[in-house]
Amino acid sequence: MLRGWVLLPVALLMFWSTVVNAFVKLNFPAAVDTVYAARAGRLFWYGDSPIFAVRRAALLRVLDSADLLGINANACHRHELLQRTDVSTDTATTAAADKVCTDALLSFFTDLICGAQARTVMESDQISNKFEAADFRNITTRVLKLMADAEHGAIAWPTDGAGVKVLLRELATRVANGDSTKAREAAAMLNYRRWIRHFGFPAYVEVNVATGMLYYFRGDTIALSMTVVAGKPATPTPLLATFCYAVTLYPYWTVPHDIAVNDLLPKCKRNIHQASLREFQVVDNGGKVYELGDLDWAKYTKRNFPYMFRQSTGCDNALGVIKFELTDTLDIYLHDTNFKNAFLSNLRYFSHGCVRLSNPLALGNILVEEKIDTDAVKSCIKGQAPTTMRLKEQVPVFIIYSPATLSGDTVAYGKDVYHRFK
DSSP states (O other), X not given: OOOSOOOOOHHHHHHOOEEOOTTOOOSOHHHHHHHHHHTTTOOSSOSSSHHHHHHHHHHHHHHHTGGGGTOOGGGGTHHHHHSOEEOOOOHHHHHHHHHHHHHHHHHHHHHHHHOXXXXXXXXEEXXXXXGHHHHHHHHHHHHHHHHHHHXXXXXXXXXXXXXXXXXXXXXXXXXXXXXXXXXXXHHHHHHHHHHHHHTOOSEEEEEETTXXXXXXXXXXXXXXXXXXXXXXXXXXXXXXXXXXXXXXXXXXXXXXXXXXXXIIHHHHHHOTTOGGGTXXXXXXXXXXXXXXXXXXXXXXXXXXXXXXXXXXXXXTSTTTXXXXXXXXXXXXXXXXXXOGGGGGSSSOEXXXXXXXXXXXXXXXXXXXXXXXXXXXXXXXXXXXXXXXXXXXXXXXXXXXXXXXXXXXXXXXXXXXXXXXXX
């Protein structure tokens, strides 16, 4: 990691005699205002002393190193800072340019410390917004400290843990070798790691769709791991930051609408006595349950079908006998499965989007305070009513996609099944 301002040759410092456009949109305007309020309005990047040019040059040099840190420099105003114009004597223009530089530093710190770029690929994120105030305070405090240290001649840049340093070395190697695909994969894993760990959760679940693995972490230690089955490339598992709030034993499976109207509805219209339909009921929006023979199927089409199909409970249920309830809004779950052979495959991508677990009972017994009755679960009681066991505290669940994985001091690369890094 960079540990101090990097001084540029005098000739390059002289070349920087310009300011950026005063109308650049700031990424963190509230944080910028907080910084200047704490400094009583004093500028940090522009002034009469040569030290201000040294600071601006160092900022650009830091942003030039962003690729080796897994950070998008242009998201930190690097492009705008390169579009220099003549230095203005106008106080307002100079103050605006100073704020752009400060916003660049805030943006850089946000990515470096919080791994914020990982958040941008999530399709549903119910965690980050709960920590925005704390992140705001943390980043502005660090920037103010850096500025105060710089004014006294000392700079202390944030450092990363050992695992991140391994990824940084790997990223630097891939960049040096011109391996852009693996460089992007290493950078993605680097930012996932920064992002997830900056929350400081004592325990959490991480599902890596790209490798088909689930890990339960206690701090930095993996307390449980297992293989999973994820979504097919045609129906990929969405990336989520969510919470598990309960475990349901003997769950119903409510069939997704597209499967209901494209598969089950035509079967019912042809013959409701088919063996493949015996385990299904129909439920209306009010929760009333109908047997298949209760309805006049001839009058329903894909467009006017007003019901939901529900599969009865038991080991033949598509969700198996254990489902982990998540707070996400995309109807994605972690669950058991009635198709155990899928775990024998090296490429386990067979679901419509949910995540099937090879050892759900082990995860359930870690999460719930009252241990699950193993015998009752393994008995596969047909038609057993669902039982929901609420967690004492919600557990964070991160569903990520990273072909690059960290194992000790090495980085391994799996298959990019969803082609997200091509």
